[in-house]
Amino acid sequence: MGEHIAIWRNHQSYGPVIRHGPNRLVFNTIEALQDIYHNERASKASLYLNIMQAPNVHSVFTVIDKRQHRVKRRLIGQALNERGMRLFEPIILQQIDIFIQQLSQPSAGSKPINMSPMLRYLTLDIVCLLSFGFPLRTQEKDEYRFVSEGIVAGNYFQNMKLQCPLLTQLRITEALQFVGNIREKREPYRAVVKKLIGSRMAENKDAKLDLYSMVADQINTGGPENIQTSELWAEAIFIFAAGGDTTSSLIAALLFYLSRNSHCYNKLAHEIRTSFNSSDEIRSGQKLANCQYLRACIDEALRMSPAAPGTPWREQLDTDDVPFVVNGHVIPRGTIVGVNVYSILHNEKYFPEPFVYKPERWLSEGFEGKLKIMHDAFIPFSAGSRICAGKAMAYLEASVTISKTLWHFDFDKAPGNLGDLGAGSRKATYGRHREGEFQVYDVISSTHDGPNLIFHPRVHLLWERVV
Numbered sequence: 254m255g256e257h258i259a260i261w262r263n264h265q266s267y268g269p270v271i272r273h274g275p276n277r278l279v280f281n282t283i284e285a286l287q288d289i290y291h292n293e294r295a296s297k298a299s300l301y302l303n304i305m306q307a308p309n310v311h312s313v314f315t316v317i318d319k320r321q322h323r324v325k326r327r328l329i330g331q332a333l334n335e336r337g338m339r340l341f342e343p344i345i346l347q348q349i350d351i352f353i354q355q356l357s358q359p360s361a362g363s364k365p366i367n368m369s370p371m372l373r374y375l376t377l378d379i380v381c382l383l384s385f386g387f388p389l390r391t392q393e394k395d396e397y398r399f400v401s402e403g404i405v406a407g408n409y410f411q412n413m414k415l416q417c418p419l420l421t422q423l424r425i426t427e428a429l430q431f432v433g434n435i436r437e438k439r440e441p442y443r444a445v446v447k448k449l450i451g452s453r454m455a456e457n458k459d460a461k462l463d464l465y466s467m468v469a470d471q472i473n474t475g476g477p478e479n480i481q482t483s484e485l486w487a488e489a490i491f492i493f494a495a496g497g498d499t500t501s502s503l504i505a506a507l508l509f510y511l512s513r514n515s516h517c518y519n520k521l522a523h524e525i526r527t528s529f530n531s532s533d534e535i536r537s538g539q540k541l542a543n544c545q546y547l548r549a550c551i552d553e554a555l556r557m558s559p560a561a562p563g564t565p566w567r568e569q570l571d572t573d574d575v576p577f578v579v580n581g582h583v584i585p586r587g588t589i590v591g592v593n594v595y596s597i598l599h600n601e602k603y604f605p606e607p608f609v610y611k612p613e614r615w616l617s618e619g620f621e622g623k624l625k626i627m628h629d630a631f632i633p634f635s636a637g638s639r640i641c642a643g644k645a646m647a648y649l650e651a652s653v654t655i656s657k658t659l660w661h662f663d664f665d666k667a668p669g670n671l672g673d674l675g676a677g678s679r680k681a682t683y684g685r686h687r688e689g690e691f692q693v694y695d696v697i698s699s700t701h702d703g704p705n706l707i708f709h710p711r712v713h714l715l716w717e718r719v720v
């Protein structure tokens with residue numbers, strides 16, 4: 254069924270605080286967000302130590318110690334913050350143009366295209382260029398497409414370890430790697446990442462503009478910002494997963510909702526097609542920032558089908574001896590707490606008509622007086638000091654990809670059953686029964702399939718250069 258659906262159902266039955274496992278409490282209120290994520294006395298739960306890539310080898314995602322986290326976050330953040338994005342934008346734009354070019358090919362015959370694999374290839378190619386300047390070219394060739402499958406398998410495996418830490422302690426998860434060919438899919442991908450690191454380290458640090466060039470001076474220095482080669486590997490495995498299957502989920506969801514909500518589609522197409530004069534103009538800057546309906550459509554897709562729908566777990570610091578209180582409840586030591594992202598984003602106290610795709614809510618139209626409370630509860634990227642470091646990159650990739658797609662094409666959902674891919678179904682379990690909702694599957698990030706779409710090139714633009 255999916256953990257986020259189970260938690261949402263439990264909140265429906267039992268209210269805003271539920272027990273989810275022997276030592277896990279999940280909350281569904283803005284007050285709890287404040288008490289858990291904006292609290293210096295709470296830290297990332299030690300549960301995440303179960304998903305380290307090797308003993309004592311932390312990534313920015315698994316590290317618990319606050320000081321060590323700040324160091325890692327500063328290093329990684331250089332590539333992912335607004336400034337990093339400005340430097341890196343030409344590479345992102347080039348990959349999105351390849352995506353548009355790929356769409357142009359099958360669309361000549363108006364064949365349905367499953368957007369999930371295409372978007373996974375796009376976001377994976379971008380994240381690999383960002384990390385090591387290496388062109389995987391999964392958008393154009395088969396050779397490295399197994400990396401994308403390896404990431405999905407790896408996410409399943411890591412999620413299993415987070416859900417059932419006992420399996421890890423009993424070393425049962427290692428045996429479970431043989432179920433569903435997880436090991437077979439995961440190992441070649443890990444080997445590629447190792448090889449990429451080796452080749453990149455053999456080059457001059459300034460040979461490429463990538464994350465490696467930004468952290469190279471700190472590798473194995475032994476100084477306060479030291480990063481070991483083994484940590485570089487853990488960071489890379491995490492960044493590939495974080496960047497490779499989250500933004501793809503967001504863009505797939507957005508295409509799904511646009512293909513089923515014609516008034517949103519028309520309004521957004523009009524905004525994009527009247528804001529720019531050519532495809533080349535679609536890039537970060539004032540014109541893109543002025544596309545308010547675009548941002549509202551993206552935020553509404555993130556709300557309806559969050560790309561990381563699970564629960565970011567936290568716990569009271571070991572060193573803290575004052576009672577840890579969340580939303581009026583004293584939390585026993587050893588209990589981990591969190592707010593489930595999917596549940597709060599569908600809490601009707603904060604988001605009226607929570608299962609209706611309504612970008613207008615973010616522009617306050619029809620939802621006057623609700624804007625502040627919606628923003629307070631809007632946590633698709635988590636909250637506090639561990640908030641997603643790739644948020645700027647996700648918005649940039651999603652904004653430009655959707656804008657360029659609408660610039661070059663019109664699109665529809667595929668006819669018949671094919672068009673249902675990715676949607677909920679009345680025959681499915683309760684919580685997955687809504688046909689208008691794009692389904693995500695919680696695996697720390699999320700996995701997804703569909704939508705199947707048919708693209709029609711906008712005829713008068715056929716002359717426009719794409720790449």
Ligand code: HEM
Binds near residue numbers: 314495638640644
């Ligand atoms: C729609 C796209 C994305 C969503 C919804 C998303 C969501 C999240 C969430 C919920 C967390 C925090 C988990 C926690 O609090 O424990 C997180 C952390 C992180 N994300 Fe993302 N993410 C997205 C895209 C990206 C991208 C494109 C990158 C970079 C390539 C990235 C890099 C990171 C990093 C480095 C962290 C760890 C931050 C830290 O612990 O300091 N994310 N993301």
